[in-house]
Amino acid sequence: MELRAIHERCSGCGVCKLACALENYREVNPSKALLRIEGRFPAPGDYRVHLCTQCGECAEVCPVEAITLDEDGVYRIDEETCTECGACVDTCPHGVIMVGKASDMPTKCILCGECARACPRGAIQLVETEQREAV
C-alpha cells in the first residue's frame, strides 16, 4: 500500500493533519502530523499535499541504518539506533520527516492511512502500490 495525493482535490482544511496526530499520538496537535499541506497563494492559488511515499531515501542516507523497511513496505525509524543526526530530515524529497520542538528524534509516516480516511474530498488516497499509475 502507499499514500497518493490528488492535489487538485485538496482544499487546505488540514483535517488530515489533525487525524494523523490523533491516530498516532492520541493528541489534538496537528504540529505533530507526519504530512504537510502547502498553500501556494496568492499565485498560482492551489494546494500541494506532501506525503511520505515510502521511497526509502531516508534509509539510504541514514549513517547508522536506523531506518529499515518492514514486511508491509513501511520504512520505520528505530529510535534506539537513531543518533538524531538529521540526515534523513535533510534528505527527504517531500520534507515529511519531522522533528518536533521537544526532541531532535525524527518521526515519519507509518502508513496508517488515517489521513486518507479523514479527507472529506479524496485528496489523499491509500492505494495498492501496483495501482500507482492507475489512480
Added chain:
Amino acid sequence: MPYGYAGKILRIDLSTGAVTTEPLSEELIERFIGGRGFVAKTMFDEIPAGTDPFSKDNRFVIASGPLSGHYLPASGKTHFGTKSPATGGYADSNMGGHFGPALKYAGYDMMVLTGCAESPSYLFIDDDRVEIRSADAYWGEGSLVVEKQMKEDLGEDFQVLTIGPAGEKKVRFACISHDFGRQAGRTGVGAVLGSKNIKAIAVRGAGSLPVFDVDAAFAAGKAAFQQIYTKPGFTGWTPEGTAGITDWTNQVGVFPTRNFQTSYSDHYKAVNGRAVLKEIKITDKGCYCCPTPCGKYGKAVTALGSAYMEGPEYETIALFGGSCLLPTIHEVAYANYLCDELGLDTISGGAVVSWAIECMEKGILTEEQTGRPLAFGDLETVDYLLRKIAARDGIGDLLAEGVKIASEKIGGGSDRFAIHVKGLEWTGYESRNAPSMMLAYMTADVGAHHNRAWVLGHDVVGSATNVHDLITAGGKGEKLPKAPVTADCADFVIESQNTRPLFDALGVCRLQFMELGFEPENYEKLFYVITGKMLSWQEMLKVSERIWQLTRAFSAREIAQFGRHLDFPPPRFYTEPVPSGPNAGHHVTREEVDALLDWYYRKRGWTQQGIPARETLEAAGLPEIADALEAAGLYS
C-alpha cells in the same frame, strides 16, 4: 486545566510592552462558554465607559471557543471584539481560516490587547515566545502582499492575520484579513488594530489541547464527518458555496440593487455561483477542518487588470454585483480583490460606493467634489473610490467614515438612502417585504448584519429550514404578496439570534447547522466528550441569550442618547415602495416598524427605549451588568 480549552489568557499592553498570561477562569467558562461570550464579557468589564474606539484605552480582544481546533467539522472560527468605530457600541466580527486554532495550540484561548504601540509593529507568537516586533517592512503594504511576505520571512506554518492600508488609516470599515481570503470584515475591527499600530499578528502553536475523553472525541468527530457526508447539502451546497444563493435571492426579490433602490437585477445570472465556478474558480479553499468549503479561490480578468482572490462569496456579489451593479463576475471578483488587498470590508465597501454613486445621480455629490464621474455598473468608479477610501484621500476621507457619518456631513437628504443601522452598512438582503429579516437587521447587536439572525425562510416561504433546502426549493420569480407583519416576526428573530451566535461562542462555523442541517444534538455530544461538561442545547441557548443581553447592555452604556431610534431602518425602507421585481409595490410602514420593535422589546424584556430591564438581566444571570447600567443612569 479545563478540558477542551487551551487554558490561558494572553495579555499584551502595547504601550508598555508588558506581556502577561493568566489562567482562564472557570467562572468565565461556565457563564460565557467562549468566543463571542469571552469577548463580550471582557469588553464590558475592561473598556472604560465612554472610551473613544481609537483611543489606547479601547481593548482589542481575540478569542476562540471550546470546540475550536478540535476534530469536528468546521472548527476554525476566530472571534474579534472591540468598541466599534462604526457604531460606537458593541462590535465583534469573526472569521474562518486557521488562526484561532493556531492561537489555541500556542496555549491561548483569548488574547487581550490594550494601549497603543509607539511605532508600526506586529505581534509574534510562537507558543510561549511572545514579542512585539517592528512592522516597518510591512507598513503601507496590502494585506495579501504582507501575508505572503510574512510567511516567507517567518515560515509557512505560521498563521498570519493582517490589516491593509485602510486599517492603518482607520477607515471605519477596515477589515482583518487572513489566509489569503478569509476576513473578519465587519464593524471596523481592522481600524482598531490600525489605531494601535498593529499591522499583523503571526502565530504558531505546537501544543496539545486537553480532551476529556480523547478516544470518544476522535470517534465522535469521525462520526460527525460521516454524518455531514450524508446531507444533501454536502454535494448540493459545497460546489458553489454561499454564491449559490444568488439566483434564489433574485427570484424572491431580496437582492440589493442600485444602492437598495430595488431588490432584483436582470443580470443576476452573470454574477451567480455558476459564474464563479465557470469563469473564476481555480480551487476550493477550506477553513480549518471544513468538509464543505465556501471559499472558491480564483482569478479575475478585467480591463483594469487581473488578480487572484478568494471569492466572491454571496455578500460581495450582492453589494458589488447588485448594489454597485457591476456587470460580470470578473468585475465583482476584481472589486473583491481590491477590498482584500486594501483591507476593506466588501459589504460596507460596496454599500458606501453605491451610496456615493446614488448621491451623484441625485446631484448631492458633484464631480468637483469627487474628482470624477461616478456611475453604477462601472468598475473604474469602484476602483477609484476604493483606493481613495483606503488612502483617506479627497472624497475618500468622507466615505471612509461610512454612510451614516458621511450622510450627516453632506446632508441633502442623503440620509434617506444611507442604508445602515446604527452606523453599520446593511448586508445582502433587501428587506422591504421581509419584515422578520428587517427586524433582524434592526436589532442585530453590531448594526445591520445578517449573521445574528437569518429568517428569510419565514418571510418568503413561511417556515424555517436549512438554507440548502430553501434554495433548492427555489423561488418562482413571480410577484409576491405583502408579507405579514405579526408578533411572530419577533419570535423568529429572537430564536435565530439566540441560535446562530451560539456557534460564535462554541468557536465553530454555523454553516454546517444552517446550510446543511447538521443537528444540534451532535454539538451536545461533541461538547461533552471534548470538555467533560454535560450541557444540553437548550442550556447552551440560555448562555447565548445571556451574551445577547450583555452585548445590548454594552451598547446601551456606550452609545450616547441610546434608544429606540437607533433600531430604525433607513427611511427608504419604510417610505419607498420597491419599484421592480417580485416585491414591486411593497414596503413596511413606519407603524409596522414601530410594532415590530414593540413586540421584540417586550419579548426580550427590554424597556420601550430598548434597554435590558434590571429583572431581565438578573434572570439572565447578569446581576452585575444590571448594577452597571443603573450606575450609568440608564434606569433613571
